[in-house]
Amino acid sequence: MRTAFYISDGTAITAEVFGQALLTLFPTKFEHVTIPFVETAEMAEQVKQRINDRYKTTGERPLIFQTFVDDNLRQIINHSNGVCYDFLHSFIEPVQRELGVAPVPKTHRTHSIHEQTYDFRIDAVNYALANDDGSNLKDYDQADIILIGVSRSGKTPTSLYLALQYGIKAANYPFVEEDMEQLRLPEVLKRNQDKLFGLTITPERLHHIREQRRANSRYASLRQCQLELNEVERLYQQEHIPFLNSTHLSIEEISAKIIAKTGLKRRKY
């Protein structure tokens, strides 16, 4: 199998995202190897050796995705037997020309504690945890957004993702079986109605998810799922609450759509 290496003097997250975006376009299977924090010439030489060894064993040149800022380290890897795709360096020159400004290379620019917005993100994670699943109703005035929906419609992972990636303070509030008879917005949500965003999902998918949690329960039954979803969707429409159906969406996609729909301000770019 062909090997793809993701190498950097930082986390190598950028190298991974770039390499992944490219490789998933091809029907080829790869073995993936990430080597982060390659910060000295000695370490780079060891990585070069690993690449060369892999070439020797497999007879195929490994694909190398790298994001070194240090030019010396970059050159060491470029002299390996791998095929290097150096996307940063391919684009620095054109961007420099357009901006008319020279780059100021420094390591750990991205994905580091030194980004200005880092504390926002940690605060937002703590907020999301403290305000998960209706566990705390007092601090909704601090929320950037309040996700609402039935149990297992994707509220919690989405709240955490919004917090971790974007520093957005997301609370979430569940509608449960007991709420269903005459479903209304509780006072605490009514007061923050401009922050509400609803999630829904198909009854079949919800049934499937709930079955894994509590098999053969009333909670998981298709009938109950249908009933709850009918009710919340009626409520969303009645109260003009924006909402989306999470059935075929990942948390990344749900989050991106919520931000696009609401114009929510991200604290991290």
Added chain:
Amino acid sequence: MRTAFYISDGTAITAEVFGQALLTLFPTKFEHVTIPFVETAEMAEQVKQRINDRYKTTGERPLIFQTFVDDNLRQIINHSNGVCYDFLHSFIEPVQRELGVAPVPKTHRTHSIHEQTYDFRIDAVNYALANDDGSNLKDYDQADIILIGVSRSGKTPTSLYLALQYGIKAANYPFVEEDMEQLRLPEVLKRNQDKLFGLTITPERLHHIREQRRANSRYASLRQCQLELNEVERLYQQEHIPFLNSTHLSIEEISAKIIAKTGLKRRKY
């Protein structure tokens, strides 16, 4: 101010990561605009118009980072007044040549629910939440890793990040003041000693973080922070538990270092 657009027929996360990696090399300030899910020619034309309007208002050509899979949509944006940096298309041809295989373009390849590992990630998030902060000691046999450390040393956000990004089941267990007198590994950790990973932090930074939580408390005092950190570090060394100091590290960096140090298997690449 110069505007940077991140545009895609998917989440635009890849476009953002790529653009960010490039732009942070330059000392220039940008206004960032992400436009995800541009899925029709009509929407692409609207985006093109937005780019052209921005050019007209500011007199500077916006920078465009795009990851369209649909060639038609891509071309529409390429004909705007922005400067397009099309990193996917710059590298497809060289990779195709190396692999000897044609690409099979399809949208929503990355960051979508269709990735095979998506369910692992949601399971891992649920696991991390259920096993946060020592709240559940019964399911440690299912953990891929158990983070240990004093309160506010970074365990919870790191556990969530490992789960969300990599599908790694991370539990975490706090050592609290009452444990300190004769700090030992409790039986439940002893049984899973090969899964333990310790976090530590400088007393000054811990003091600062705790002060924000409970100002002027014994819990937040520098003396108490020193005492607790001395004890846990002694324990890590005595029990040969791998550990790292999180003081100057982001959650992305802590996670990347933990994976690199332990060889932990990621469920998502």
